[in-house]
Amino acid sequence: MELRHLEQIVAVVKAGGFNGAARLLGVAQPTLSKSIARLEGQLGLQLFDRSTEGTRPTPHGDYLARRAEPLLHEVAALMREVEQRSRGDLGVLTIAAGAATHLNPLPMVIRRSATEFPNLQLVVRRVASDGLARGVHEGAFDISFSRRENAEAYPDLVRIKLFDTDTIFVVRPGHPLLARAPVGPADVLAYPMANMLVSDALLEWLGPIAPDQNRRLRGLVSDDPDMIRHYPQGTDRIARGPRFVFDRELADGTLVELPSTETFPFECWMLTTKGLWSVPLVRRIAQIAKGAP
Numbered sequence: 001m002e003l004r005h006l007e008q009i010v011a012v013v014k015a016g017g018f019n020g021a022a023r024l025l026g027v028a029q030p031t032l033s034k035s036i037a038r039l040e041g042q043l044g045l046q047l048f049d050r051s052t053e054g055t056r057p058t059p060h061g062d063y064l065a066r067r068a069e070p071l072l073h074e075v076a077a078l079m080r081e082v083e084q085r086s087r088g089d090l091g092v093l094t095i096a097a098g099a100a101t102h103l104n105p106l107p108m109v110i111r112r113s114a115t116e117f118p119n120l121q122l123v124v125r126r127v128a129s130d131g132l133a134r135g136v137h138e139g140a141f142d143i144s145f146s147r148r149e150n151a152e153a154y155p156d157l158v159r160i161k162l163f164d165t166d167t168i169f170v171v172r173p174g175h176p177l178l179a180r181a182p183v184g185p186a187d188v189l190a191y192p193m194a195n196m197l198v199s200d201a202l203l204e205w206l207g208p209i210a211p212d213q214n215r216r217l218r219g220l221v222s223d224d225p226d227m228i229r230h231y232p233q234g235t236d237r238i239a240r241g242p243r244f245v246f247d248r249e250l251a252d253g254t255l256v257e258l259p260s261t262e263t264f265p266f267e268c269w270m271l272t273t274k275g276l277w278s279v280p281l282v283r284r285i286a287q288i289a290k291g292a293p
Helices: 005-015 018-025 029-043 057-088 106-116 131-138 176-180 200-206 210-217 226-228 244-250 280-290
Strands: 048-051 052-059 092-096 121-126 141-148 158-171 193-196 238-242 257-260 264-270
Touching: 005 018, 005 029, 018 029, 029 158, 029 244, 052 244, 092 106, 092 264, 092 280, 121 264, 131 141, 131 200, 131 257, 131 264, 141 280, 158 244, 176 257, 193 210, 200 244, 210 226, 226 238, 226 244, 238 244, 264 280
Parallel strands: 092 121, 092 141, 193 238
Antiparallel strands: 048 052, 141 264, 158 238, 158 257, 158 264
């Protein structure tokens, strides 16, 4: 039995017949039928019941299809990792970053890489948060910089913690809420707010929300850090995001932190595949992203 036989069996089961499977595989239907028939002869087992009503897998065929599908996924993942290793050795690296992580650590990685790897070709993508881990898992990106939460659905990925900070509320100097700090849910929900992400942790802290409060909570939801930073300036509106997003404004006094009764940790991780993690270049990128000399 060859790998192509497993692909054929799975395709016939998925398509519900030889005609559909042939289209999926890009082969002629008679060729596929003969290949399956020869395999059945070699195994001494009937894999499919063929009738005028259609083609159905026998218990043997169904068993083979169920066992073969995860194996085929593993083979496809292995091929992607081999391709990625080849690209890494040749000096091409595809990096994905999100709304916050394109501010930190991506700029440092680009600067240091230009010095340490002058022949390295970097391909950088700005990606929505829900695509950062999935893109690495599917082979679209070699590495990504992401919040910890984004990687939890993909335990097969290598995850390297780069740094942690906190997500904070910021307001203009002299904002009425500063006199009441640390503020609670009812306080912040009384004002329009800008968020890069309305996270589960934030919603859990806020508790039940009335419709008018929900409108204020989502006064601006944007993956553009500049829009988030400008939203509260000169008004009584609130902005919320990772602390480093507001570094410049906090330093020059344009905005000030609004302490709250809850802390919201922010962890930045680098995600990559097991195959790529064995490439020295990728390991060095992780060190650079951590700020290591």
